Amino acid sequence: MYTFKELVQIFAEKFTVSHFPQYPATLYDPCDYFLTLGGKRIRPVMCLMGNELFNDISPDAYPVATAIELFHNFTLIHDDIMDAASLRRGMVTVHKKYGSNTAILSGDVMLLRSYDYLNEINSLHLKSILALFNKTAKEVCEGQQLDMDFEQQEAVSLDDYIKMITLKTSVLLAASLEMGAILGGASEGSCRHLYEFGKNLGIAFQIQDDYLDAFGDPKKFGKEVGGDIRQNKKTFLLIHALSVASPQQKDKLLKIMETNPPDKVEQVLAIFKEYQVDIWANQLKATYLEIAMKHLEDIAVISARKKPLMELADFLIQRDY
Amino acid sequence: MYTFKELVQIFAEKFTVSHFPQYPATLYDPCDYFLTLGGKRIRPVMCLMGNELFNDISPDAYPVATAIELFHNFTLIHDDIMDAASLRRGMVTVHKKYGSNTAILSGDVMLLRSYDYLNEINSLHLKSILALFNKTAKEVCEGQQLDMDFEQQEAVSLDDYIKMITLKTSVLLAASLEMGAILGGASEGSCRHLYEFGKNLGIAFQIQDDYLDAFGDPKKFGKEVGGDIRQNKKTFLLIHALSVASPQQKDKLLKIMETNPPDKVEQVLAIFKEYQVDIWANQLKATYLEIAMKHLEDIAVISARKKPLMELADFLIQRDY
Numbered sequence: 001m002y003t004f005k006e007l008v009q010i011f012a013e014k015f016t017v018s019h020f021p022q023y024p025a026t027l028y029d030p031c032d033y034f035l036t037l038g039g040k041r042i043r044p045v046m047c048l049m050g051n052e053l054f055n056d057i058s059p060d061a062y063p064v065a066t067a068i069e070l071f072h073n074f075t076l077i078h079d080d081i082m083d084a085a086s087l088r089r090g091m092v093t094v095h096k097k098y099g100s101n102t103a104i105l106s107g108d109v110m111l112l113r114s115y116d117y118l119n120e121i122n123s124l125h126l127k128s129i130l131a132l133f134n135k136t137a138k139e140v141c142e143g144q145q146l147d148m149d150f151e152q153q154e155a156v157s158l159d160d161y162i163k164m165i166t167l168k169t170s171v172l173l174a175a176s177l178e179m180g181a182i183l184g185g186a187s188e189g190s191c192r193h194l195y196e197f198g199k200n201l202g203i204a205f206q207i208q209d210d211y212l213d214a215f216g217d218p219k220k221f222g223k224e225v226g227g228d229i230r231q232n233k234k235t236f237l238l239i240h241a242l243s244v245a246s247p248q249q250k251d252k253l254l255k256i257m258e259t260n261p262p263d264k265v266e267q268v269l270a271i272f273k274e275y276q277v278d279i280w281a282n283q284l285k286a287t288y289l290e291i292a293m294k295h296l297e298d299i300a301v302i303s304a305r306k307k308p309l310m311e312l313a314d315f316l317i318q319r320d321y
Numbered sequence: 322m323y324t325f326k327e328l329v330q331i332f333a334e335k336f337t338v339s340h341f342p343q344y345p346a347t348l349y350d351p352c353d354y355f356l357t358l359g360g361k362r363i364r365p366v367m368c369l370m371g372n373e374l375f376n377d378i379s380p381d382a383y384p385v386a387t388a389i390e391l392f393h394n395f396t397l398i399h400d401d402i403m404d405a406a407s408l409r410r411g412m413v414t415v416h417k418k419y420g421s422n423t424a425i426l427s428g429d430v431m432l433l434r435s436y437d438y439l440n441e442i443n444s445l446h447l448k449s450i451l452a453l454f455n456k457t458a459k460e461v462c463e464g465q466q467l468d469m470d471f472e473q474q475e476a477v478s479l480d481d482y483i484k485m486i487t488l489k490t491s492v493l494l495a496a497s498l499e500m501g502a503i504l505g506g507a508s509e510g511s512c513r514h515l516y517e518f519g520k521n522l523g524i525a526f527q528i529q530d531d532y533l534d535a536f537g538d539p540k541k542f543g544k545e546v547g548g549d550i551r552q553n554k555k556t557f558l559l560i561h562a563l564s565v566a567s568p569q570q571k572d573k574l575l576k577i578m579e580t581n582p583p584d585k586v587e588q589v590l591a592i593f594k595e596y597q598v599d600i601w602a603n604q605l606k607a608t609y610l611e612i613a614m615k616h617l618e619d620i621a622v623i624s625a626r627k628k629p630l631m632e633l634a635d636f637l638i639q640r641d642y
Binding site for chain 2: 023024026027078081082100101102104105107108109111112113115116118119123126127130131134137138141142144145146148149
C-alpha cells in the first residue's frame with residue numbers, strides 16, 4: 001500500500017502529460033495553461049485511495065482519477081468567469097488571459113475530455129461510474145448556483161448554507177472516494193460509508209476554512225486573515241453570528257458590513273468573539289469530523305488499510321491551532 | 322417504417338417531458354425555458370432514422386436521440402453568450418433573460434444531463450456511443466472556436482472555412498445518423514457511409530443557407546435577404562468572391578464592407594454576380610449533395626429503407642429556387 005504522500009506523487013506523475021490535441025491552439029492552449037497552474041490534486045488521489053482501501057490499485061482507477069481532476073478544473077475555469085476572479089493560485093485566470101468566450105469553450109471541452117477518460121475503463125463498472133459521476137457533476141453545478149443565489153439573499157439559514165457547501169464542494173470529495181471503491185469491488189454498504197466519510201470530512205474542512213480565515217494564525221495560515229469579512233462573504237461564522245446575535249448586535253453587524261469602516265475586521269471579530277462563534281465553529285467542525293471518522297470505522301476492512309485515509313483526514317483537518 | 326415527418330412527430334412527443342428537477346429553480350428553469358423555444362429537432366430524428374435504416378427502432382435510440390438534442394441545445398445556450406445574441410427563434414436568449422453566469426451554468430448542466438440519457442442504454446453499445454458522442458462534442462467546440470477565430474482574421478481560405486463548418490455543424494448531423502446505425506447493429510462500413518452522407522449533406526445545407534441569405538427569394542426564404550452581407554459575415558460566397566475577384570474588385574469589396582454604404586447589399590451582390598458566385602455556390606452545393614447521395618447508395622440495405630433519408634435530404638436541400 002501507498003501512503004497519502006506517495007499517492008499524491010504517483011498521480012502527479014501520471015497527470016503531467018498532455019490531455020489535449022494541439023489544434024486549434026486557441027481552444028486547447030487555455031486548457032493546458034490552466035492545468036499547469038497546479039493544485040493539490042486531492043480529489044483524484046482520493047479516488048486512488050478509495051480504490052486501494054479494498055484492493056491493489058486497479059488500472060481503471062487512473063483514468064477515473066484523471067476524469068475527476070479534469071472535471072474539477074472545468075468547474076474552476078467556469079467559476080472564475082462567474083466570480084470575475086482575476087487570479088487563481090497566484091496566476092491570471094483563463095477568462096482574464098484569453099477572454100470569457102474562450103474560457104467558456106475551453107471549460108466545455110475540458111469537461112468533455114473527462115468523459116473520454118471515463119470511457120477508457122472496463123465495461124463492467126462503466127455504468128455505475130458514469131451514474132455517480134453525472135449525479136455528482138450536476139450537484140456541483142447546483143451548489144455553484146445556490147452559492148450565487150445566496151450572495152444575493154440577505155438571510156441564509158445554516159441548513160441551507162450546509163446544503164450549498166455540501167453540493168458545491170463535499171459531494172465531489174465523497175464521490176471521488178466512492179468511485180475508487182466501486183472500481184475496487186466494494187460492497188454497497190462500504191461505498192455508502194466511504195461516501196459519507198468524504199462528505200462529512202469535506203464539510204468539516206469547509207468549516208475550518210471559514211474559521212481560519214477569521215481566527216487563523218497568519219503565520220501558520222499562510223495568508224492574511226479577515227478576507228471573507230472584508231468581502232461580506234457568507235460563511236459559517238457570519239451565518240451563525242447573525243442567527244444568535246441580539247437584535248441590536250445584529251443591526252450593528254449588518255451596518256458594519258454595509259459601511260465598511262477601516263477597522264471592519266476587528267469590529268466583526270469582536271462580535272464573533274462576543275457570541276463565541278469561534279468555539280461554536282470548532283465544535284461544529286469536530287461534530288462533522290466525528291461523523292466522518294465513524295463512517296470510516298464502519299467500513300469492513302482491516303485497520304491497516306485505512307491508514308492513508310487517516311493521513312488524508314489529518315492533512316485536511318489540521319488540529320494545530 | 323416511419324416517414325421523416327412521422328419521426329419528427331414521434332420524437333417531439335417523447336421529448337416534451339421535463340428533463341430537469343425543479344430545485345434549484347434558478348438553475349433549471351432556464352434549461353426548461355430554452356427547450357420550450359422549440360427547434361426542428363432534426364438531429365435526434367436523424368438518430369432515429371439512422372437506427373431504423375437497419376432495423377425496427379431500438380428502445381435505446383430514444384435516450385441517445387434525447388442526449389443529442391440536449392447536447393445541441395447546450396451548444397446553443399453557450400454560443401448565444403459568445404455571440405452576444407439577444408434573440409433565438411424570436412425569443413429572448415438565456416443569458417439575456419437570466420444573466421451570463423446562469424447561462425453558463427445552465428448550459429453546463431444541460432450537457433451533463435445528456436450523459437444521463439446516454440447512460441440509459443444497453444451496455445453492449447455504451448462504449449462506442451460514448452466514444453462517438455465525445456469525439457463529436459469536442460469537434461463542435463473546436464468548430465465554434467475556429468468560427469470565433471476566423472471572425473478576427475482578414476483572410477480565410479475556402480478549405481479552412483469548410484473545415485470549420487464541418488466541425489461546427491456537419492459532424493453532429495453525421496454522428497446523429499451513425500449513433501442510430503450503431504444501435505441498429507450496422508456494420509462499420511455502413512456506419513462510415515451513413516456518417517459521410519450526413520456530413521456532406523450538412524455541408525451542402527450550409528452552402529445553401531449562405532446562398533439563400535444572398536440570393537434567396539424573400540417570399541420563399543421567409544426572411545429578408547442580405548443579413549450576412551450587412552454583418553460582414555464570412556460565408557462561402559464572400560470567401561469565394563475575395564479569392565477570385567481582381568485586385569481592384571477585391572479592394573472595392575473590402576472597402577464596401579468597411580464603409581457600410583446604404584446600398585451595401587446591392588453593391589456586394591453586384592460583385593458576387595459579376596464573378597458568378599451564385600452559380601459557383603450552386604455547383605459546390607450540388608457537388609456535396611452528390612457525394613452525400615453516393616454514400617447513401619453505397620449502404621447495403623434495400624432502397625425502400627432509405628426513403629426517409631431521401632425525404633430528409635429533400636427537406637434540408639430545397640431544389641425550388
